[in-house]
Amino acid sequence: MPRYNPATIEPKWQAYWEQHRTFAAPRMPAAGKPKLYALDMFPYPSGDGLHVGHPEGYTATDIVCRAKRMQGVSVVHPMGFDAFGLPAEEHAIKTGEHPRVQTEKNIATFRRQLKMLGFSYDWSRELATTDVAYFTWTQWIFLTIYDTWFDREQQKGRPISELPIPSHIADQGAAAIHAYQDEHRLAYQTEAPVNWCPALGTVLANEEVKDGKSERGDHPVVRMPLRQWMMRITAYADRLEKELEPLDWPEGVKALQRNWIGRSLGAEVDFAIRGGAKLPARDSLRVYTTRPDTLFGATYMVISPEHAMVSTLTTPEHKAVVKAYCEQAAMKSDLDRTELAKDKTGVFTGSYAINPVNGEAIPIWVADYVLATYGTGAIMAVPAHDERDFEFATKYNIPIKQVVASKDGEEVTLPFCEQGVAVNSEKFDGLPTAEFKKKITAWLAEQGLGREAVNYKLRDWLFSRQRFWGEPFPLLHELDAAGNKTGRVVAVPKESLPVDLPHLDDFKPHGRPEPPLDKAPEEWLYPVIDGVRYKRETNTMPQWAGSCWYYLRFLDNKNSHAVIDHEIEKAWMPVDLYIGGAEHAVLHLLYSRFWHKVLYDRGVVSTPEPFQKLVNQGMILGENGEKMSKSRGNVVNPDEVVREYGADSLRLYEMFMGPLPDSKPWSMEGVSGVRNFLGRVWRLIIDEKADELCLSEALVDDAPSDEDLRMLHATIRAVTEDIDRLSFNTAIARMMEFVNHFTRLDRRPWACLQPFVLLLSPFAPHAAEELWQVLGHATTLAYEPWPEYDEAYLKSDTIELPVQVNGKVRGKVTVAADADQLTVLAVAKADGRIAEYLTGKKLVKEIVVPGRMVNFVVAG
RNA sequence: GCCGGAGUGGCGGAAUGGCAGACGCGCUGGACUCAAAAUCCAGUGCCCGCAAGGGCGUGAGGGUUCGACUCCCUCCUCCGGUACCA
Incomplete structure (x- = not known):
């Protein structure tokens, strides 16, 4: 009868813990005790239920929490759900059932499964990002970010009310001031391309598009610009990179983040324009380069098809060709422009630029291998020392001029992209690359032709989605008498939050690229405030939004007056141990850190970083060693x-x-x-x-x-x-x-x-x-x-030591644990087998590692 | 291509400069049992040997060291990420 039977004892103790609120964490850590905030990356409650990968990290944190409680540490260990997401919305489109229904069902399954595993969570802190009481504060944080501009000098986010307004703007009145402020907010609007699928009548996420067709149904997808909200994460690029350093994170994750931020130091250089039809002499083309030392080797220029100067630089006889090329480039997706199109293409504009260092005129081309979104969207091409330029120049028969030689004077094959010493660079010949860079950058600055510049791979964050199942933006667009947007955007006052999702009769796409919330009832969509009619923002926030700050809300999840109480935040933050999957190594952690830094600048939180120690659990593979998946049939439930x-x-x-x-x-x-x-x-x-x-x-x-x-x-x-x-x-x-x-x-x-x-x-x-x-x-x-x-109790009176001769174990001897070296050597030599190995040999060296081993080195 | 991680018995793994293979799985033998299951005990890197013992052995090659799975150099393979960022 009393065999070990988990089926009876496990539910029994789970009920006990729940009844006795055994793992309820105190509001504040106990005075005089160390605290531990141990956090799991909360799951997306998918319809498939818990995967065996989930309990891996959860068990790890649970073990630490349980041990630390017994060691007298104040522990907070919460769990919740990252519950917005596409599948629930797709289900809603199919069935007409509100996505919340499906979401709640899935959460219930996850909760049951998590409880079944006996994790010592404080369930009273549970939250879901879809809870109105939760996303009220997601919207509050959005408004805080919206209300912030980044002061470059102080490297700090500040209230928009503190943004200095230049007098020429102030002179133009309130509307101009408003517009100026809007340009500086950390959340701003822009036109950005989306994947519009006319057949499905909806906009698709990048991962829903395969080879220019919709993943679902294989319908054609076109890229079209749409008004979108962006977050100015690039303003924080420097801090996001530098403040990574002291964190106790895996080096690999830090490297990934640094790489993603992609800081590079180079120079901006202005090339004067010559030969354009209608160009005033002062016009110039600005490029960014990390190799200003190769300026003498620039034999052509390239601007991206989206560059603002494309039309002014194109001479009449090249107009048709350039226009066609740019149109074609616009149709291509990012993927087409990179992976699929290894072969470089481009067209000549008819214009020339003057190389500032030697006065040479070099042709300006348009080519889509230059990205509009990086640097200045234009480059000086140095085919001798850049693989891409080399390929292009070879294809279009553009001269290739070597200006860097190897340090040791050996012949190099072009393109030679490493550092070396300058050649064919007039008075700079012989300078090593690093030194040349500094000299030429200084020289350019003196001449007013250039300056040192830093660039980042990191782009601003596209923060809006054309979806129903997400947090509404708490923003209003002012309408004029005719019902058109005036361009003025007004924030919903923080006191009036939340902006809840409207009722929809069904969730079917309305067939326009605009977000589904455009289908909302009039009274939701068009509020009238003080006699002014507004249209609500109908984009919704991406899934990242809710997961950006949940670690804060866990500490004070019932607070209806603030995101989090200051005292609580000060006492429990930062998260001491954060465990989760490596798939979040870049985006989730970067976005979260970004929001946290804004909240830090705005005085909401007291630590510059949210997660002190990070650990990624490994993947659990199927029994066959492959990734677990339904299609492989190796999923363990x-x-x-x-x-x-x-x-x-x-x-x-x-x-x-x-x-x-x-x-x-x-x-x-x-x-x-x-x-x-x-x-x-x-x-x-x-x-x-x-x-x-x-x-x-x-x-x-x-x-x-x-x-x-x-x-x-x-x-x-x-x-x-x-x-x-x-x-x-x-x-x-x-x-x-x-x-x-x-x-x-x-x-x-x-x-x-x-x-x-x-x-x-x-x-x-x-x-x-x-x-x-x-x-x-x-x-x-x-x-x-x-x-x-x-x-x-760990000490033993005697110990057994291995005895090596020439590094091979030839015997073992037992000696007193505290025996001195001479004694140990004597005992070792006296051992019969060891003695045999030593006789007739010359003893070169005797090594005793106390408590570990003895080694005799013999010769002959 | 670049960045990151990893290569150790039949398998999962342990040992981060000092007895390679802890612990577990599997396998073999034994005890218990009429028998089986369960349990308990013992053995188990490979090769030679009846044994004592010897040789080989941590992806490959080189190096440092009295001593290397561990540190250094060169290379190979696998996994993950990323890709025209000038």
């Missing part, structure tokens, strides 16, 4: 694992598979292995053959032997340290050794087994609680003091 083996086994197995950050394949036999371990733990303490649940007869009051104590204290130390290192697989291995040792004994000292149950409890909390109860305790072990180890 956590419900089934729990039914068959129990939640404790699932938790333990996922931690035992290997190091947390590694990818590792699933193995049901492995699950069965840890299930077996839990059975052994059970039998260590419980009499399985008795009719009633009672302690094993082997459990006795005997004083533990030295060996028992050594095992216990070694286990305490290893498990404690391994939890701190997040090295859960080795912690479990050490507990298995403990169990192997004591299983062999038919008299098992109580004094050793009881602390062991506490060590096990963060990993297999249900089994541990049950054992703890059988051991005679009336309440949960969740706050029992964590066992401490005593060095004294």
Whole structure:
């Protein structure tokens, strides 16, 4: 009867924890105690339910939280749902059911599954990004960002009311001032291309488009510009890069972020224009280059098809060709312009630019290998020292002029893109690249022809979506008497939030590229305030919005007066441990950091960074070593694992598979292995053959032997340290050794087994609680003091040392643990086999590593 | 191409300058049983050997060191990310 049966004990303890609110975290960390904010990346509640990948990171944080509570730390460990998302909206389009219905269902499934796994979340802090009470504050933060401009001098976001207004603007009156402010806000409007699918009557996300066709239905998709909201994340590029440095994050993730931000240092150079039909002499073309030292090798210029000067630079005889080329380029998607079109194309404009360093006239081309959105959208092309320019110049027979030679004077094959020394560069010849860059940049600056410049790969963040199921923007567009937008945008006052989603009769696309909220009822869409008629903003926010700041709301999720209470924020932030998938290494973390920095600048939060320590769990692969997916048929369902083996086994197995950050394949036999371990733990303490649940007869009051104590204290130390290192697989291995040792004994000292149950409890909390109860305790072990180890028990009187001869182990000797080196050497030499190896040889060197080994180096 | 991570028994993995393979799976043998399951005990890198013992061995090659899975150099393979950013 009393076999280890997770199916009964797991629900029992889950109910106990819930009833006793065992894991409710205090509003503020306990005074005088250290705090721990341990956070899981909250899941998107998909219709498929929990995946076995989810509990991996969740178990890791849970183990840390449970151990830390027992170590007297104030712990907050919340969970919630990133619940906006496309699938619910698609379901709504198909069925007419409100996306909220499907979303709530999915959340209920996720919640049930998470509870089934026994995580010690404080469920009273639960939130979903789709809760109106939550997105009220998402909208509040949006308005704060909207109300902020970035002061470059102070490198800080400031209220728009503090934006200095130039007098020539102020002179033009209120409308001009308003427009000027709008240009400087961190949230601003622009025209940006979207993927419009006429057949589906909707705008598609990039990932919904495959080869210019819709993924669903394979209908043609066209790119068309649409009014969109952007976030000026580029203003924070420098800080986002620099403030990454001190964070305790994986180096790989930091590198990814740095790379994504892509800061580069170079120079802007102005090339005067010559030969254009109607060009005044002062006109010039500005380029950005990271290699100003190659200026003497510039043999042509390229502007992107979207460059503002395309038409002015095109001479009449080239007009038709250039126009055709630009139109064609506009049709291409980003993908077509990069991957699919490795072959470079371009057309000559008919104009020439004057190279400022040598006065040479060089042709200006239009080519789509130059991006409008990077640098100035124009380049000086140096085919000898740039692969792309080399390819282009070769194709169009443009001269290639070498201006950098290798440092060692060896011949180089062009294009030569490394650093070297200058040649064919007049008075600069012989200068090493780095030095030349500095000199020429200074010279250009002196001449007023250029200046040092920094550029970023990072682009501003396209923040609007043409979707229903997202947070509405709390913004109004003023309308004139004719019902047209005046261009003036007004924020909904923060006191009037939330702006809830309107009722729609159905969710079918209305067939226009404008967002679905354009279908909203008049009374929602056209509010009248103080006699002025407005149209609401109908774009909605992207899924990122809700996940950008949820870590703050967890700390004060019921607050109806503020995003978060200051005192609470100060006391709990930052997040001390953040665990989640590597797929969020760039965007989620970057966006979140950006919002956090704005909130920091605006005094809402007190730390410059939200996440102090970050860990990415590895991917769990299918039994065949491939990525788990329905199509591969190798998906493991956590419900089934729990039914068959129990939640404790699932938790333990996922931690035992290997190091947390590694990818590792699933193995049901492995699950069965840890299930077996839990059975052994059970039998260590419980009499399985008795009719009633009672302690094993082997459990006795005997004083533990030295060996028992050594095992216990070694286990305490290893498990404690391994939890701190997040090295859960080795912690479990050490507990298995403990169990192997004591299983062999038919008299098992109580004094050793009881602390062991506490060590096990963060990993297999249900089994541990049950054992703890059988051991005679009336309440949960969740706050029992964590066992401490005593060095004294770890020491042994004698130790066995391997003895090497020339680095090969040839014997072992036993010596007193505190034996000095001479004694150790003497004992080692006296050993029969070692003596054999030493006789007749010349002893060159003797090495003793105290407590580790002895090595004799012999010759001859 | 570039950036990041990883290559160790039949398998998952351990050891971050000091006995390679902890722990688990699998496999083999034994105990218990009428038998099986369950459980418990023992063994298990490869090669030679009855054994004692010896040789080989951490993707490949080189180097540093008394000693290298671990540090350095060159290269190969796999996984993940990214790609005309001038």
